[in-house]
Amino acid sequence: MAVDLERLAEDALAALKAAGFEHAQVSASVSELDELNINHNEPSLLRSTEDHSLSLMGIIDGRKASTALTDLSEDAIAQGVASLLDRARLAPQDDANAVSENQQGHFEQGPATPDGDLMAARVSELLEFRKRETPKMQIEEGGASHRFSKGILLTTGGTRLTRAIGCYSLSVMGTAIDGDRSSSFNYTGGITNDLSQGHASTLFGIGDMLRETERQIETSSFDGNFKGDIILAPTAVGDLLGWLMGQLQDMALISDNSIYRDKVGEMIASQLLKLKSRFDAPGHAAYTADGFVTPPLTLVDRGRLTCLIPGLYGSRKTGIEHRPTTSGWVVEPGKTPKSELIAGIDKGAMVNRLSMGSPGANGDFSGVIKNSFKIEGGSLGAALTETMIAGNMADMLMDIVAVSSEHLDLGGENFPWIRINNLSFS
Amino acid sequence: MGNMNVPAGVDYSEARQHELRKTRVVMVDGNLTANTETSEGGSSARVFNRGYWGFASVPDMDDAAAARVAKKAAENAQTMCRFGDQPRIEMPTEFHVGEYGYNGRPPMSQKETMDLLAELNGYCKKEFPQLKSASFILAQENHEKRIANSFGSQGLSTINRAAFYILFSAEDKNGRPVELMEAVSGRGNLADLDLSVESLAPRLQELHQHLQAKRVAVPAKGGKKTVIIAPPLAGMLAHEAMGHPCEADLVLGGAVTGKLVGQPIASELVTMVDLAHSYNGEELMIPVYVDDEGTVAKDVTLIEKGILKQFMSSRETAAKLGIEPTGNARAYTFNDEPLVRMRNTAILPGTSKLEDMIADVEDGYYLLRTGNGQADSTTEFMFGIDLAYEIKNGKLGSAITDTTVSGTAINMLKTVDAVSDDMYWECNGYCGKKQPMVVSLGGPALRAQVHIGGE
Numbered sequence: 001m002a003v004d005l006e007r008l009a010e011d012a013l014a015a016l017k018a019a020g021f022e023h024a025q026v027s028a029s030v031s032e033l034d035e036l037n038i039n040h041n042e043p044s045l046l047r048s049t050e051d052h053s054l055s056l057m058g059i060i061d062g063r064k065a066s067t068a069l070t071d072l073s074e075d076a077i078a079q080g081v082a083s084l085l086d087r088a089r090l091a092p093q094d095d096a097n098a099v100s101e102n103q104q105g106h107f108e109q110g111p112a113t114p115d116g117d118l119m120a121a122r123v124s125e126l127l128e129f130r131k132r133e134t135p136k137m138q139i140e141e142g143g144a145s146h147r148f149s150k151g152i153l154l155t156t157g158g159t160r161l162t163r164a165i166g167c168y169s170l171s172v173m174g175t176a177i178d179g180d181r182s183s184s185f186n187y188t189g190g191i192t193n194d195l196s197q198g199h200a201s202t203l204f205g206i207g208d209m210l211r212e213t214e215r216q217i218e219t220s221s222f223d224g225n226f227k228g229d230i231i232l233a234p235t236a237v238g239d240l241l242g243w244l245m246g247q248l249q250d251m252a253l254i255s256d257n258s259i260y261r262d263k264v265g266e267m268i269a270s271q272l273l274k275l276k277s278r279f280d281a282p283g284h285a286a287y288t289a290d291g292f293v294t295p296p297l298t299l300v301d302r303g304r305l306t307c308l309i310p311g312l313y314g315s316r317k318t319g320i321e322h323r324p325t326t327s328g329w330v331v332e333p334g335k336t337p338k339s340e341l342i343a344g345i346d347k348g349a350m351v352n353r354l355s356m357g358s359p360g361a362n363g364d365f366s367g368v369i370k371n372s373f374k375i376e377g378g379s380l381g382a383a384l385t386e387t388m389i390a391g392n393m394a395d396m397l398m399d400i401v402a403v404s405s406e407h408l409d410l411g412g413e414n415f416p417w418i419r420i421n422n423l424s425f426s
Numbered sequence: 427m428g429n430m431n432v433p434a435g436v437d438y439s440e441a442r443q444h445e446l447r448k449t450r451v452v453m454v455d456g457n458l459t460a461n462t463e464t465s466e467g468g469s470s471a472r473v474f475n476r477g478y479w480g481f482a483s484v485p486d487m488d489d490a491a492a493a494r495v496a497k498k499a500a501e502n503a504q505t506m507c508r509f510g511d512q513p514r515i516e517m518p519t520e521f522h523v524g525e526y527g528y529n530g531r532p533p534m535s536q537k538e539t540m541d542l543l544a545e546l547n548g549y550c551k552k553e554f555p556q557l558k559s560a561s562f563i564l565a566q567e568n569h570e571k572r573i574a575n576s577f578g579s580q581g582l583s584t585i586n587r588a589a590f591y592i593l594f595s596a597e598d599k600n601g602r603p604v605e606l607m608e609a610v611s612g613r614g615n616l617a618d619l620d621l622s623v624e625s626l627a628p629r630l631q632e633l634h635q636h637l638q639a640k641r642v643a644v645p646a647k648g649g650k651k652t653v654i655i656a657p658p659l660a661g662m663l664a665h666e667a668m669g670h671p672c673e674a675d676l677v678l679g680g681a682v683t684g685k686l687v688g689q690p691i692a693s694e695l696v697t698m699v700d701l702a703h704s705y706n707g708e709e710l711m712i713p714v715y716v717d718d719e720g721t722v723a724k725d726v727t728l729i730e731k732g733i734l735k736q737f738m739s740s741r742e743t744a745a746k747l748g749i750e751p752t753g754n755a756r757a758y759t760f761n762d763e764p765l766v767r768m769r770n771t772a773i774l775p776g777t778s779k780l781e782d783m784i785a786d787v788e789d790g791y792y793l794l795r796t797g798n799g800q801a802d803s804t805t806e807f808m809f810g811i812d813l814a815y816e817i818k819n820g821k822l823g824s825a826i827t828d829t830t831v832s833g834t835a836i837n838m839l840k841t842v843d844a845v846s847d848d849m850y851w852e853c854n855g856y857c858g859k860k861q862p863m864v865v866s867l868g869g870p871a872l873r874a875q876v877h878i879g880g881e
Contacts (some may be wrong), residue, residue: 017597033761037479039675040675040678040679041513043478043506043509044478044479044506045478045479045480045481045506045763046478046479046480046502046505046506047480047481047482047502047763048481048482048483048498048502050482050483050484050485050761051468051485051761052485053485064458064461064462065461065462066460066462066463067463067464068462068464068466069460069464069465070466070467070485071465071467083463086536087463087536088461089463090536090540091458091536092456092457092458092544094458096457101880117506120508120509124509138679138680139849140675140679140803141679141860157787159567175679175680175681175804177680180682182680182682182803182804183804185802213858224647225648250459251454251459251561254454254457255454255455255558255559255595255602256558256559257558257559257595259602259603292445313459325723355799355800355808356808357796357798357809357810357811357812357828357830358797358798358810360603360604360605360812360828361595361602361603361605361810362602362603362604364827365828365830366828366829366879366880367810368806368808368830368832369880384472388648388832388877388879389879390648390829390830390879390880424880426648426877426879426880
């Protein structure tokens with residue numbers, strides 16, 4: 001990492017100003033990745049990558065353009081600035097174009113250098129666990145990795161944000177096979193600052209996923225169509241919340257397609273749902289790509305939507321209050337044990353994965369539930385053949401009837417199990 | 427660019443220099459929300475020795491960078507030996523020397539781009555006053571790769587993909603948003619697509635008509651139904667549901683296709699291929715002449731008249747399965763290792779007429795567009811359906827609300843009883859498999875039985 005990021009960014013910002021840009025933003029970063037890969041149940045590849053990047057954004061006369069390059073030579077940067085100016089001058093004028101002002105901060109966490117022995121030990125543990133505990137499980141791909149990145153973001157508005165973030169990740173993806181029969185593929189993984197804690201199989205639900213996938217070789221189906229209840233496992237909760245987030249951000253707000261446009265302060269979910277930020281999650285720096293520090297935020301408070309979350313441009317374009325957010329979210333666990341969530345369902349499913357298209361702004365969806373199990377008479381039963389369910393995302397948020405006390409921490413996300421009523425099974 | 431540095435004294439090695447340039451411009455209701463050009467480039471090396479791989483990359487392309495990644499890749503392969511001995515693999519030693527450049531039109535200038543977007547926005551506002559929102563996305567990416575390997579391969583390959591997306595939204599009868607997207611895509615850069623307002627007008631009008639139909643759409647009746655799968659969807663089906671399970675690395679991982687070679691897995695009307703670079707004498711949208719392992723790219727017949735025939739492979743997976751390498755090893759950026767990836771995957775046309783296929787359906791659905799799809803190594807698949815119509819007594823009826831179709835491809839393809847005589851190609855999406863990848867999809871219309879989500 002020989003690049004002098006401070007000097008690179010300062011020089012680039014000066015070049016943008018000298019070229020005539022009235023407002024500008026520069027981001028410079030370097031990163032290193034070491035990735036120990038598993039393929040087909042064996043260690044296979046050690047991959048080491050270095051990267052660096054310089055991103056430039058300039059506004060002149062209300063007209064904006066941006067670029068990013070990896071060639072950091074003086075000539076390349078000068079050419080990048082000149083081309084940026086040409087493109088910005090031809091862009092439409094827009095008063096909403098702006099840069100952040102006076103944001104300051106340094107964000108640092110996680111290990112800066114990889115511990116190769118630790119990564120190898122974790123991979124060996126995983127492979128031994130598979131061989132000993134879940135021999136029918138075939139690990140298609142997975143492994144351990146370490147990433148370290150440094151970055152700086154400067155604007156002509158006096159913003160100066162820096163980061164130095166290191167983290168490990170561990171992941172597994174595969175299929176359980178017994179003779180001619182096999183499960184659907186399944187996967188899990190997460191990120192952490194400390195890979196040394198606990199056995200590898202206890203991290204990110206990996207051991208549970210491997211065991212459950214072996215049980216998914218034998219499947220059965222429901223007869224006929226019916227209305228039933230589901231428990232969304234933490235691995236599927238993200239699909240529901242991902243749709244919600246999309247409706248609260250720039251694209252949906254600018255095009256005026258969000259059904260939540262006028263719902264701030266109103267109940268948009270069951271009062272059991274509390275969704276709050278975790279912007280300082282492992283691997284994350286708590287600031288946005290458009291140069292704003294992200295203070296902690298409770299986005300849905302006991303079912304009530306507290307705000308919309310446009311970026312700077314979206315806020316200025318729509319007049320909606322600017323609420324900077326980045327990735328990293330937590331659903332607060334409830335008080336009901338997972339066993340009671342299951343016991344309360346007469347007919348339905350434990351949904352570990354929801355495979356569907358991208359539900360539109362109105363929230364209507366149908367999708368296939370995968371890696372899932374039947375629930376009948378309050379008991380968890382056999383694995384389900386891939387089964388179709390249909391409903392509406394907005395209705396699902398309102399129809400949450402229980403949230404588990406248990407939760408699964410994947411690093412960036414930490415979600416419980418959530419019970420939702422009245423989905424159509426077919 | 428500096429010299430290639432292929433590590434020596436190992437079982438196999440390769441070096442690559444890779445530049446990727448992208449443009450993305452987004453206009454939402456006349457507001458320019460993205461106006462970006464990016465370029466990235468670097469050197470990588472990969473070494474296979476004593477059963478293990480080592481890979482290294484840096485974002486520079488001079489001689490020093492080439493030497494550094496060669497040394498680091500060899501060290502990484504050596505480091506992997508800590509895991510013990512692996513069975514020896516005899517890599518296929520074939521090599522290829524060739525350069526495959528690109529001759530397209532000069533790229534669109536920024537002024538041409540802005541003028542086009544402004545004109546399109548004005549046209550839509552005037553022609554379609556009922557629209558709530560109109561968005562346009564222009565995207566292009568250009569890859570240039572130099573490849574060399576220890577068996578003597580030397581190559582230059584280029585991939586250029588351009589795509590234009592139109593997204594319309596309106597309100598349904600209950601005031602809820604409904605959306606619909608159309609994409610135009612092709613080989614080359616945006617200037618190689620015909621994007622004049624005059625030529626796009628019929629597609630815009632058609633998209634608007636479909637959106638009006640969606641405003642009063644009815645829910646599908648859930649269950650197993652006879653459907654006509656329109657050509658764009660058939661291409662997605664080919665790629666997702668049968669393409670992935672025919673990738674040799676998935677076969678080695680236990681995909682059900684591994685034990686089905688030579689067996690019937692589809693109707694004899696179905697022939698499916700992954701084409702390297704050409705079809706009927708024309709260059710395809712994603713032409714691969716030499717892959718990122720320096721293997722000459724060959725056409726692969728995956729299914730021939732319903733019989734499973736071949737898999738797509740890299741050098742390592744070919745050696746492990748005892749098949750020939752097909753030139754499917756591809757990497758997305760300079761810091762990615764090559765994986766087994768599809769190129770131009772298609773179901774080949776049949777002899778039926780689409781109108782006749784629809785006319786013969788008493789009660790079913792005409793599935794026109796998909797937003798996305800996923801599939802499994804079991805060939806189980808799921809596609810989101812953004813646009814579809816009922817078929818009642820051989821005639822198209824109401825549009826249906828967004829839904830999903832699912833099934834197991836090796837069962838569903840056996841139900842195909844008609845394949846149309848037309849052929850449609852597109853390359854507007856990304857295939858996801860550890861890395862993204864640009865691919866093209868092709869197909870005619872199919873008539874089959876499939877499970878559809880709904881009431």
